[in-house]
Amino acid sequence: MTDSNRVTLTPEQLRSRRSRNIAIGLVCGLLVALFYAVTIVKLGPGILRPPM
Amino acid sequence: MSFTNEQNVGFASGVSSGVSSAPDMSIAEPKDYFALLKPRVMSLVVFTALAGMLMAPNPIHPVIGFAALLAIAVGAGASGALNMWYDADIDAVMARTSLRPVPSGRITAKESLGFGMTLSVGSVIVLGLVTNLLAAGLLAFTIFFYAVIYTMWLKRWTPQNIVIGGAAGAFPPVVAYAAATGSVSLSSIVLFGIIFIWTPPHFWALALVKSGDYGRAGVPMLPNVKGPARTRLEILLYTLVLVPFGMLPWLMGFASVVYGGVAALTGLGMLALAIRVYRHDEAVMDKKMCDRAAMQLFFFSILYLFALFAVLVVENGLPRVLSYFAH
Known part of the structure; x- marks a missing residue:
């Protein structure tokens, strides 16, 4: 692909894409934290005190 | 299909023609x-x-x-x-x-x-x-x-x-x-009923004011189909049912007397505003005054529902929060 085939985004498009990417990253991170917390709660307190 | 959509034409043409213009990408x-x-x-x-x-x-x-x-x-x-x-x-x-x-x-x-x-x-x-x-x-x-x-x-x-x-x-x-x-449970069905009966007077109060909007959009809201007079009557009738129904959690014993008092007081407020809307006939009164009465009912209805559920949240939630931190 030559340079002439590459699209150039406007500053507004670049800014909105960046903000969307950050938002998706944050949501994914929060979901990971939530699923981790739910998993620990579902497994019960025993998971934090493994037998010797 | 999708490439006949204006939102996508720019992107498609921008790539295929080799023109280095900005695609019609989402902003x-x-x-x-x-x-x-x-x-x-x-x-x-x-x-x-x-x-x-x-x-x-x-x-x-x-x-x-x-x-x-x-x-x-x-x-x-x-x-x-x-x-x-x-x-x-x-x-x-x-x-x-x-x-x-x-x-x-x-x-x-x-x-x-x-x-x-x-x-x-x-x-x-x-x-x-x-x-x-x-x-x-x-x-x-x-x-x-x-x-x-x-x-x-x-x-x-x-x-x-x-x-x-x-x-x-x-x-x-x-x-x-x-x-x-x-x-x-019955208690959750009662909460369902409160919101269900609350919805018509809440939305019809707004629909009375925005009937022109709904008319242009072709949405058959009650004021557009049956007229403002019928709508005002139905708002009053639904409110008459809502006020005692809103007190059911107290009457049935799953909310305190505080809830009963709040439900009664705010319910009387709802009823007073619904009666006011009923009496504001556009045929004989200024449209702005009628709209003001309807919007007051609209906003107060939000406060009414918020007050009822806030009392339920506090009186059921606070003891649990306190006991959770006590352990």
């Missing part, structure tokens, strides 16, 4: 996607769901409760996104909704559909995995009821649209109670 911000979720409706859903969850006899673990409320909120938001996908044509001609992300062009209708469907499926799966299948099934039915029964069918067909469609907004406490207990 939607995260706040636009958040707006698709109808955050104000979502906040009411979270609040009423929290009240339903706290009425459950067995305390739910705070993390599970938070995850369940999040799933219910996202499910409600998803149905809002599906509503904005289907109603893009209506929203574009109504002043109240013309700035929404789809009619304003920041998000395409298809993107709204994809966003709504993804969140619908995701929220139901998460609620099912975190709590139980009954809660997940009820949430799925709520989304279906709002998106399909109300948005696609009732809204454009009958002036009773928001009466029947109001059930979608009344389900969250039932879903949340089911999430906490795995069952449905």
Whole structure:
């Protein structure tokens, strides 16, 4: 692909894409934290005190 | 199909012709996607769901409760996104909704559909995995009821649209109670009933003022079909049913006398404003005065519902919070 085939985004498009990417990253991170917390709660307190 | 869409033509032509111009790529911000979720409706859903969850006899673990409320909120938001996908044509001609992300062009209708469907499926799966299948099934039915029964069918067909469609907004406490207990109880059905009966006077008060908007959009709201006089009468009749029904949690013994007092006082306020709206006949009175009376009822009805559920949240939630930290 030559340079002439590459699209150039406007500053507004670049800014909105960046903000969307950050938002998706944050949501994914929060979901990971939530699923981790739910998993620990579902497994019960025993998971934090493994037998010797 | 998709490349006849104006939103996509720029991207397609920009690549194939080798022209180094900016493609017609989305300029939607995260706040636009958040707006698709109808955050104000979502906040009411979270609040009423929290009240339903706290009425459950067995305390739910705070993390599970938070995850369940999040799933219910996202499910409600998803149905809002599906509503904005289907109603893009209506929203574009109504002043109240013309700035929404789809009619304003920041998000395409298809993107709204994809966003709504993804969140619908995701929220139901998460609620099912975190709590139980009954809660997940009820949430799925709520989304279906709002998106399909109300948005696609009732809204454009009958002036009773928001009466029947109001059930979608009344389900969250039932879903949340089911999430906490795995069952449905009379108390959660009473909460459903309060929101269900509250919905017509709340929305018809707004519809009286915005009847021109609804008329332009071709939505058969009661004031447009039956006229303002019939609407004012029905607002009064529904309020007459709502006030005693709102006191049922106290009368049936699952809310305190404080709740009963708040329900009685705010209920009398609702009734006074409904009577005022009934007496403000547009045929003989200034339209601005009639609109003011209707909007006062509209805003007070929000306060009424908030007050009722706030008391339920505080009197059921506070003892649990205190006992949780006491252990």
